[in-house]
Amino acid sequence: xxxxxxxxxxxxxxxxxxxxxxxxxxxxxxxxxxxxxxxxxxxxxxxxxxxxxxxxxxxxxxxxxxxxxxxxxxxxxxxxxxxxxxxxxxxxxxxxxxxxxxxxxxxxxxxxxxxxxxxxxxxxxxxxxxxxxxxxxxxxxxxxxxxxxxxxxxxxxxxxxxxxxxxxxxxxxxxxxxxxxxxxxxxxxxxxxxxxxxxxxxxxxxxxxxxxxxxxxxxxxxxxxxxxxxxxxxxxxxxxxxxxxxxxxxxxxxxxxxxxxxxxxxxxxxxxxxxxxxxxxxxxxxxxxxxxxxxxxxxxxxxxxxxxxxxxxxxxxxxxxxxxxxxxxxxxxxxxxxxxxxxxxxxxxxxxxxxxxxxxxxxxxxxxxxxxxxxxxxxxxxxxxxxxxxxxxxxxxxxxxxxxxxxxxxxxxxxx
Amino acid sequence: xxxxxxxxxxxxxxxxxxxxxxxxxxxxxxxxxxxxxxxxxxxxxxxxxxxxxxxxxxxxxxxxxxxxxxxxxxxxxxxxxxxxxxxxxxxxxxxxxxxxxxxxxxxxxxxxxxxxxxxxxxxxxxxxxxxxxxxxxxxxxxxxxxxxxxxxxxxxxxxxxxxxxxxxxxxxxxxxxxxxxxxxxxxxxxxxxxxxxxxxxxxxxxxxxxxxxxxxxxxxxxxxxxxxxxxxxxxxxxxxxxxxxxxxxxxxxxxxxxxxxxxxxxxxxxxxxxxxxxxxxxxxxxxxxxxxxxxxxxxxxxxxxx
Numbered sequence: 001x002x003x004x005x006x007x008x009x010x011x012x013x014x015x016x017x018x019x020x021x022x023x024x025x026x027x028x029x030x031x032x033x034x035x036x037x038x039x040x041x042x043x044x045x046x047x048x049x050x051x052x053x054x055x056x057x058x059x060x061x062x063x064x065x066x067x068x069x070x071x072x073x074x075x076x077x078x079x080x081x082x083x084x085x086x087x088x089x090x091x092x093x094x095x096x097x098x099x100x101x102x103x104x105x106x107x108x109x110x111x112x113x114x115x116x117x118x119x120x121x122x123x124x125x126x127x128x129x130x131x132x133x134x135x136x137x138x139x140x141x142x143x144x145x146x147x148x149x150x151x152x153x154x155x156x157x158x159x160x161x162x163x164x165x166x167x168x169x170x171x172x173x174x175x176x177x178x179x180x181x182x183x184x185x186x187x188x189x190x191x192x193x194x195x196x197x198x199x200x201x202x203x204x205x206x207x208x209x210x211x212x213x214x215x216x217x218x219x220x221x222x223x224x225x226x227x228x229x230x231x232x233x234x235x236x237x238x239x240x241x242x243x244x245x246x247x248x249x250x251x252x253x254x255x256x257x258x259x260x261x262x263x264x265x266x267x268x269x270x271x272x273x274x275x276x277x278x279x280x281x282x283x284x285x286x287x288x289x290x291x292x293x294x295x296x297x298x299x300x301x302x303x304x305x306x307x308x309x310x311x312x313x314x315x316x317x318x319x320x321x322x323x324x325x326x327x328x329x330x331x332x333x334x335x336x337x338x339x340x341x342x343x344x345x346x347x348x349x350x351x352x353x354x355x356x357x358x359x360x361x362x363x364x365x366x367x368x369x370x371x372x373x374x375x376x377x378x379x380x381x382x383x384x385x386x387x388x389x390x391x392x393x394x395x396x397x398x399x400x401x402x403x404x405x406x407x408x409x410x411x412x413x414x415x416x
Numbered sequence: 417x418x419x420x421x422x423x424x425x426x427x428x429x430x431x432x433x434x435x436x437x438x439x440x441x442x443x444x445x446x447x448x449x450x451x452x453x454x455x456x457x458x459x460x461x462x463x464x465x466x467x468x469x470x471x472x473x474x475x476x477x478x479x480x481x482x483x484x485x486x487x488x489x490x491x492x493x494x495x496x497x498x499x500x501x502x503x504x505x506x507x508x509x510x511x512x513x514x515x516x517x518x519x520x521x522x523x524x525x526x527x528x529x530x531x532x533x534x535x536x537x538x539x540x541x542x543x544x545x546x547x548x549x550x551x552x553x554x555x556x557x558x559x560x561x562x563x564x565x566x567x568x569x570x571x572x573x574x575x576x577x578x579x580x581x582x583x584x585x586x587x588x589x590x591x592x593x594x595x596x597x598x599x600x601x602x603x604x605x606x607x608x609x610x611x612x613x614x615x616x617x618x619x620x621x622x623x624x625x626x627x628x629x630x631x632x633x634x635x636x637x638x639x640x641x642x643x644x645x646x647x648x649x650x651x652x653x654x655x656x657x658x659x660x661x662x663x664x665x666x667x668x669x670x671x672x673x674x675x676x677x678x679x680x681x682x683x684x685x686x687x688x689x690x691x692x693x694x695x696x697x698x699x700x701x702x703x704x705x706x707x708x709x710x711x712x713x714x715x716x717x718x719x720x721x722x
Contacts, residue, residue, distance in 0.1 A: 073688060076464075185573045237552075239558075240573070372687070374689045379677075387666075390573075390574070390664060392575065392665070
């Protein structure tokens with residue numbers, strides 16, 4: 001009698017457990033991303049998709065950016081996860097793709113890949129076999145966001161060369177504003193800032209040399225470029241080593257600082273936070289007047305199909321649609337990001353300007369080439385930059401340190 | 417079904433039924449992860465899937481191969497500093513506070529609450545709060561210093577003050593806990609003992625050193641062991657206040673952050689590397705478990721002597 005009662009309770013517990021796992025409708029697919037802020041825009045985008053594909057409904061699920069990689073890889077390892085996944089580019093993508101978690105895409109399954117430029121395809125491919133695993137969604141441009149009002153009030157025109165830039169900073173400082181909002185307390189922002197200001201000094205020649213193994217980061221060109229960053233210190237906020245990313249943003253948004261060295265991904269956010277801000281985006285200064293003002297460029301991430309998706313065909317349809325100009329146009333206008341899809345119309349004048357700046361660009365070197373193995377170039381550089389900007393390390397030491405770290409897995413650096 | 421045999425079987429069934437959920441949860445969430453971390457530590461990784469047995473290579477890398485070895489050593493040193501500073505600063509002060517509370521001076525109940533209050537806050541709140549307080553431009557601390565005519569440093573951005581700021585915040589957050597344990601230990605000492613010592617002419621200092629200190633030995637054991645484990649598993653506070661990389665320039669990097677960053681990758685800069693991460697986790701576990709065991713043995717012996 002008693003044992004049958006125990007059995008009954010176990011049965012009840014088991015059935016409750018079973019009911020807890022929700023059942024999904026056929027034709028329902030899920031979309032995973034780390035961009036919680038995009039929810040409203042995607043509601044609109046997915047409504048368009050469902051209009052064209054009435055039997056497919058897409059559910060938007062976002063996770064905290066700091067834990068997104070961990071959540072996705074854990075879910076995929078267990079055979080779960082969204083049907084369509086927002087994935088990072090370069091090394092982050094390669095980790096998921098080589099593990100076999102993502103469905104490879106080709107011209108036959110996703111003819112829309114033809115809409116993407118070669119560098120966008122490369123960003124979402126595995127280096128070993130050049131197979132594409134995701135449709136890139138945005139290119140990001142790194143440059144200077146400036147407050148036009150402050151510049152006008154101080155009587156400063158946006159500088160185009162290094163000497164002019166330092167003079168402009170001095171003038172802004174004399175006018176009582178912080179010339180550059182950036183601090184060094186947030187590691188990834190240091191890498192962004194270094195990318196922006198060293199880009200024009202390095203140019204594509206240096207980048208090609210590094211990729212071909214002809215130069216390392218101990219190269220005099222790179223060390224000299226890092227040295228220029230030290231000249232910016234007087235124009236950063238007081239106590240800049242303790243200024244983190246959110247503080248720097250607030251300094252710029254509140255009009256206490258004239259410039260913010262950052263990415264095009266800030267534009268939409270800055271406008272939302274301070275709609276009255278007279279925002280402009282300019283390229284960093286060239287070494288000398290008349291030389292090219294390279295911005296740094298990289299691809300943010302892409303849309304991939306979960307290899308274990310139970311709705312593979314529907315997921316593929318969604319990814320194909322995300323490779324069309326119709327999607328790209330709306331994506332760019334709703335989210336203020338630059339879609340890499342060829343023939344995209346960018347209606348916003350500032351974004352269109354950024355897209356134009358992209359024509360004179362260098363790759364954001366660590367993200368594009370050295371985030372594939374540990375320790376990544378980014379990790380090494382970010383930590384070292386903080387020390388260099390604080391004065392406890394020289395540019396030459398930093399260059400040597402980054403080179404030695406990367407040499408652990410990158411053969412061309414081992415010989416040097 | 418009846419009789420003693422039936423009843424015994426039923427009670428055994430009940431026992432199994434009641435134990436099973438706990439056992440399953442323990443196995444799934446404690447034993448299994450521990451064992452799998454142990455196993456992964458011996459594997460190389462190709463992306464996110466184990467690529468093959470590599471023996472002790474991961475351990476060799478994190479302990480002896482550049483640049484990992486330098487990071488491991490740096491993080492370990494920081495943990496040691498944290499432990500020493502918390503023992504001396506946080507727990508030393510807690511001991512004195514406990515004694516002050518023991519004397520039941522006027523208002524001691526209110527003070528007891530005030531001192532214990534931060535302990536109930538979550539580390540996330542405390543970390544965030546102090547990060548704001550220590551902000552070089554808007555922060556409360558530097559604004560207050562400015563009133564006194566002092567330009568404070570960027571506390572969390574300066575490699576000489578960052579770790580100290582974190583330790584201070586930790587002490588602010590946790591000091592009520594050792595104080596409470598010490599106070600409980602002191603309250604267990606019989607009033608006669610203390611009064612006898614007083615009659616023999618012992619002042620506060622002598623009382624604290626000669627009488628109370630040996631008699632609160634069990635409390636000391638708990639405080640030392642918990643502080644040791646806490647210091648070497650330190651994660652939340654540095655993660656919130658100075659980030660996963662132990663900014664600035666690794667000045668606040670500790671084993672917990674280093675392990676997380678290695679195993680799961682940074683926000684945008686790192687990759688997931690379960691092999692090396694697991695090796696670190698295993699080393700941390702072995703170190704903490706063995707040292708805790710030794711410390712416990714030594715301190716327990718001291719309790720008995722006392």
